[in-house]
Amino acid sequence: MADWLRGSAVYRSIVRHGTADTNRNRSLVIFENLFLHVHPVKVREKTLRFSHTYWLGGVTLVSSLVLIATGILLMFYYHPSVPQAYRDMKELNYVVDNGLFLRNLHRWAAHLMVFGAFLHMLRVFYHRAYRPPRQFNWVVGIILLILTLFLSYTGYLLPWDQLAFWGVSVGTNMAKEAPLVGEGIRFLLLGGNVVSENALLRFYVLHCVVLPVALLLFLSVHIWRIRKDGGVQGPPSDVDDPRPEESA
Amino acid sequence: MSPSPELHVVESTDPLAVPRRVALVRPDTRPTVRRGDERYVMTFPHLIVREVILFQAVVIALSLAAIVFDAPLEGIANPIETPNPAKAPWYFLGLQELLHYFPPIVAGVLLPGLVVLLLAVIPYARINLTAGPLWASGGKRTALALAAVTAALFALFAVFGCWPIAVPTLLTAAAMFAARGGARGGRLRRALAQVTLPEWIMTWFVVIATLLTVIGTFFRGPGWAFVWPWSGAI
Numbered sequence: 001m002a003d004w005l006r007g008s009a010v011y012r013s014i015v016r017h018g019t020a021d022t023n024r025n026r027s028l029v030i031f032e033n034l035f036l037h038v039h040p041v042k043v044r045e046k047t048l049r050f051s052h053t054y055w056l057g058g059v060t061l062v063s064s065l066v067l068i069a070t071g072i073l074l075m076f077y078y079h080p081s082v083p084q085a086y087r088d089m090k091e092l093n094y095v096v097d098n099g100l101f102l103r104n105l106h107r108w109a110a111h112l113m114v115f116g117a118f119l120h121m122l123r124v125f126y127h128r129a130y131r132p133p134r135q136f137n138w139v140v141g142i143i144l145l146i147l148t149l150f151l152s153y154t155g156y157l158l159p160w161d162q163l164a165f166w167g168v169s170v171g172t173n174m175a176k177e178a179p180l181v182g183e184g185i186r187f188l189l190l191g192g193n194v195v196s197e198n199a200l201l202r203f204y205v206l207h208c209v210v211l212p213v214a215l216l217l218f219l220s221v222h223i224w225r226i227r228k229d230g231g232v233q234g235p236p237s238d239v240d241d242p243r244p245e246e247s248a
Numbered sequence: 249m250s251p252s253p254e255l256h257v258v259e260s261t262d263p264l265a266v267p268r269r270v271a272l273v274r275p276d277t278r279p280t281v282r283r284g285d286e287r288y289v290m291t292f293p294h295l296i297v298r299e300v301i302l303f304q305a306v307v308i309a310l311s312l313a314a315i316v317f318d319a320p321l322e323g324i325a326n327p328i329e330t331p332n333p334a335k336a337p338w339y340f341l342g343l344q345e346l347l348h349y350f351p352p353i354v355a356g357v358l359l360p361g362l363v364v365l366l367l368a369v370i371p372y373a374r375i376n377l378t379a380g381p382l383w384a385s386g387g388k389r390t391a392l393a394l395a396a397v398t399a400a401l402f403a404l405f406a407v408f409g410c411w412p413i414a415v416p417t418l419l420t421a422a423a424m425f426a427a428r429g430g431a432r433g434g435r436l437r438r439a440l441a442q443v444t445l446p447e448w449i450m451t452w453f454v455v456i457a458t459l460l461t462v463i464g465t466f467f468r469g470p471g472w473a474f475v476w477p478w479s480g481a482i
């Protein structure tokens with residue numbers, strides 16, 4: 001059956017290479033696939049070790065994928081208006097099939113993404129993987145960390161419960177303190193002087209459109225540059241460390 | 249920098265005895281230049297299989313968490329009824345804790361702005377590329393500078409009563425001094441002796457950020473007063 005399927009004209013038109021039983025076909029798996037071809041055909045064996053990266057960037061990436069999937073499903077049930085937003089939470093919790101599970105998954109994946117991004121940054125720092133030629137990718141990573149925090153923060157308001165309202169009030173009051181631009185930024189962000197229905201709509205648009213698009217753009221750059229810079233960089237012992245000759 | 253070895257021009261027709269090309273590899277060139285004898289494996293299946301396993305492990309772990317723990321949902325937002333304490337999401341509680349000690353412009357704008365800026369320029373500061381172990385060169389001047397900086401930072405944060413920063417500053421400095429001459433000490437001190445200045449600074453930052461976040465999350469009750477997490481007043 002599987003052989004018949006693989007031999008069929010339709011299958012051959014989609015997947016052009018044969019079974020991945022030769023290195024030639026294994027190469028084709030990678031570079032004939034839009035999604036996999038960001039990988040090189042061969043990778044350094046060392047980079048597969050757990051202690052090389054602790055897979056922290058991967059954990060962050062997977063949680064962002066989970067967030068996109070669950071987020072889209074949540075959008076089917078959510079109205080960014082007062083008080084319907086809060087009623088939608090109750091609907092999700094008590095009426096929608098697996099609605100509570102969906103919301104939980106989105107929530108915990110969000111926490112994992114923030115935490116994972118932070119740990120990933122520390123791993124890269126202590127492994128000194130920001131060294132040339134990777135300097136700018138470190139900066140892209142910092143931008144991604146900030147985008148992640150803003151994504152999480154804008155999502156925090158959407159349930160429109162007490163936790164959300166006051167959490168965001170506290171945060172935006174801090175933004176107000178920035179000299180000259182603070183008040184303006186806060187007004188722009190909230191669509192008013194206090195957290196209100198306008199703020200909910202703005203945070204919704206930021207959370208579901210603006211920030212995810214920005215995140216995907218910078219994420220693409222981040223991952224593409226890993227490839228261009230010769231793959232993931234592990235601990236300093238992975239390469240000839242410039243330390244000894246410099247400090248001798 | 250060590251002095252460069254002297255270079256000679258040698259004329260020869262024997263390619264085995266005399267290298268015909270000399271590659272000058274600067275310390276900041278890409279690592280792939282430096283090592284050619286690495287083992288490579290096919291991305292498919294070796295890497296792809298690991299990525300799939302990682303994906304599944306994370307999704308399963310998150311699903312289990314989502315089954316066991318419910319996302320919080322309180323009463324509907326009410327602008328008139330301020331909860332006490334009103335807390336930001338956990339990753340901002342370190343900042344909110346700072347607000348307790350410093351004027352808002354320092355805690356809300358200056359310090360976070362400084363942290364982001366310093367993080368962003370890490371790869372462009374030369375010390376982060378070349379630093380060796382802190383005490384590699386004996387270090388009488390290092391010790392003096394470290395003592396002075398520690399005293400200044402401690403005094404600064406103590407004036408504001410910000411002990412969650414002042415105390416870790418002292419402890420970090422103590423660990424840094426313990427690393428001095430650690431090459432001849434036990435295992436822990438030998439490990440400490442290898443730590444570079446940027447690594448010490450980052451560790452100092454991480455300890456403080458973690459401590460502030462933990463205090464803000466678990467030890468702050470009504471009126472942002474200190475409470476024990478088990479007192480149920482958070």
